[in-house]
Amino acid sequence: MSKRCYCVTLEDGSTREYPEGTRFLEIAKDFQGHYENDIVLVISDGKLLELYKTLEKDCFLRFLTTGDDIGLKTYRRSMSLMLVKAVYDTAGHDRIRKVRIHYAAGQGYYCTIDGDISLNEVFLRQVEETMHRIVEQDLPIEKRSIHTDEAVELFHQYGMYDKEELFKYRRSSRVNLYRMGAFEDYNYGYMVPSTGYLRYFALHLYDEGFVIQLPEIANPRVIPPFAVREKLFQVQKESMRWGDLQNIETVGDLNREIVQAGAQNMVLVQEAQQEKKIAEIAEQIAKRGDVKFVLVAGPSSSGKTTFSHRLSIQLKVNGMRPHPLAVDNYFVNRDQTPKDERGNYDFECLEAIDVEQFNEDLRRLLLGEEVGIPTFDFITGQRKYDGRKLKMESRDILVIEGIHCLNPKLTETLPDDRKFKIYISALTQLNVDEHNRIPTTDGRLIRRIVRDARTRGTTAARTIAMWYSVRRGEERNIFPFQEEADIMFNSALIYELAVLKQYVEPLLFQITPDMEEYHEAKRLLKFLDYFLGIGTDRIPANSLLREFIGGGCFDL
Template identity: 50%
Template sequence: MSKNKKINVEYEGKVIEVNEGTKILDIMEDLKPKKESVIVAAKIENELRELNYRLKESCELKFLDLTDSDGYRIYRRSLSFVFIRAAKEILSGARISVEHSLSKGLYCEIHYKRPISEDDVTRIEERMKEIVDEGVDIKKDRVPLNKAKDIFKNLGMESKTKLFEFQDRTELNIYTCGWLQDYFYGYMVPNTSYLKNFQLRFYEPGVIIRYPQKENPNEIPEFTEQKKLSSIFRESEKWGEILEVAYIANLNTHIKDNTYPELIRVAEGLHEKKTVEIADMIKEQNKRIVLIAGPSSSGKTTFSKRLSIQLKVNGLRPIELSVDDYFVNREDTPLDENGEYDFEAVEAVDLKLFNEHLNKLVKGEKVEIPTFNFKTGKREYRGKFMQIDEDQIIIIEGIHGLNNKLTEAISDDKKFKIYISALTQLNIDGHNRIPTTDTRLIRRIVRDSKYRGHSAKTTLGLWKSVRRGEKRNIFPYQEEADVMFNSALFYELAVLKKYAEPLLKEITKDDKEFLEAKRLLKFLHYFLSIERDEVIPQTSILKEFVGGSCFRD
């Protein structure tokens, strides 16, 4: 790389000449990029680059801040690195595990010789602020794999050491912040001064790292406790202990040793046990209406079928009522902020008619159920009548199931609300988590290809809109549920891998979805593949996505 060679860098029409090998962060003052929040990374030719990246040729730059998904992940990841260092300095000998998202933050646990206290958390936060104010460089070095394993071993990071026993790479990127070295799945900010906006909150038995969200990148949102979501995550941790599968390396060991069929049977058995418990609760509480809601690719269809079977075992006769048949006529559909039909809004349903019919059905009266003609956009009546007996339960599955507007005419003592989502039970290692969103996204990529003829590019292109609808219509109501069901399976990504990888590899560098496809491929690479689908029961939620479900028409 020649120091004298000049290259051109363009940003939003402005072109400057710099020396080859200049770091991106060194030219930001000249380019004066305007973004909504702190800039943490850049894009060059549809490739994600850290701000420490040295430019090799003429290019066009795009800067990323917290409003961008990749920028948001970089900020959160870098913040967790500083947290790990500060916690280890305040509580010498502690082991830190980064667990999952919670209450618009990142829930972590500190494993120490005694339970941590609120005072411990305050001291860790103060130390984090000191590290941020010091502007400590976060350096990246390419290290031989054997040396990296020695680093992890000396730091007591056993989950990382085991993870890379299954990797075919010879080198690894290791990040350094002061004295602490660590491996992270993804990029970092150049130094700690970029991370000024954060808070810690003691959340027994752990800590929630709080930071701005993409929607409002300069302010930390008001804390809203999610007790039920926290409880289901802790239940998942317990399941992980039962199965002895907390990290990818544990799963890979089962796959390598061919002991995974038993793991699958136990995981499916735990799902069945939870479904039975829910059916028993519905029977004991004498509920008449069961509402099932959850985000995309949670496995709502299979779960509702399995629940129906258990309700029948309990002597009940469940029937399904489709919310889709109660859509308002197309011309009456509400519009979104872009002036387009918003079919996911609760007002897209004829709430008055739906509530009127529910009320009559619960009273034992007969009603004529409409059918919505999706081709004409009109509601039709085709002589389909419904009347239920006292031993019959109405099951309603849909995104608005937890929103009281959908069933406000029915008293709460007659309703049973279930929230279902794939709340990831498995992490890469102690410091690198697998977001629940990624599990659902990979499920959807596989299902959309198999049953809808969609490419991975199409699914990724629609995902932002899907996520927006979930944030508006599902997540605000999840704590309204009477019970939560975690549809994730410890082993599923090892099964989905062989289906998802070829689809993601079809996405080229010229596609705007390329970065996301590359990110997903990278984390799927950590898994050994489970090739034998026949060991998965036909009743499994996973079969809804890979095919072979006994519940699919």
């Protein structure tokens, strides 16, 4: 008896029939020639699926490639699985205690190996050769579902104790594992169908470990040049070591701390650590003696405003008189604002700022003159002067906040010895487990969803929809100038996702399956499910987290 056939409809309106039970992988092969990059996932009637799934009804299909955000994340996740397998295969399981994938470095991930091996160029080339062999073998990446209790026992046997700890607090009754040859691991998120897809990578020794260099979304078939931003890397490394000292490296460790010790001490220690760092920055500025302009820049939802307030307090402790100044108040009038390629106002480009007037005002302040300080009316799109004036004396100092503050062109007419540049970002030091990292962008996106809903009434769907544009602006206007900073500050709090969880989950649940942002919302909800919650009653009023959840002591 012949199988029933079902009709699939593609984005371009074309249709084709396939027998019931046909894997989407086989259907994807028929259409791969229409796509520049490798197809790695499919959306069937709005549901995101791996390609091993089968056709069971008439459906509308949309293929995702490594040129899509979700597709590239799938590629990178699959590459992490292959990397860990290759390390174990090269060294032997009995010689490896732990492989850790830490955080982004360059266009890849910084990794370390704890084991009875010498991590040198010879060993790294052996691992790389092993990875290429695995690619040539085109091993299927197979998924199986087991009970959570079984997963806890299994990872204990494997010596993957971070995963064992993670699943002790897992509410879901089942866990999906992925197998690549004889190697099995848990990975947070979907995978490509087989190792033959994982052709583009390079390994580079770096610091105490190595970096696996991976393609960018703009060109998923090309490995970009190896370049690590050293200052940023060192801040991430410092934060990682601080977490290690607190015995909180992973989400499982965080959950254990919440259950066994409660959150209060952890919160107080983390807040004290940040305050100590802010105080040290203020002392550096004071010791310089000649600084008149403290320039604070960072990507969206880094906590720049609260940081500036707290830094100002510490500057006062050091005998200085800080004055806040927002670069946004120097926007050009709306009719002069540049537009992007889509015809929308581009408020994030440097040309949206009246750089000439900004420099003139700061130059006059430096000379001791009295200057009228503008404010920008975002409703009318006009810069206006409401009588606020400023004159700087010997103890006065400006704390200037804006996305372009590290760009030399913003303050090009001002003497460099009068500037102190600070880069701030939420560089998440926590990972799901030793092989599953938490992207820093996820933490910032969650912060922004919570803040925008509270302060602007913006839906989570709208914030997610805008996130690509926000990230694009950061890539153009902020990240290229990170290394210009005199110092970097990590605003991420090791406990914050356990707090933000209770605020953001109801907002994400408002996103329905028929909405474009549904898959991202579902991914974030699954991610947050790993965390036990923490109440807000122990969060200090001056915490950076208060900028997002509310209840803070600063006028934001």
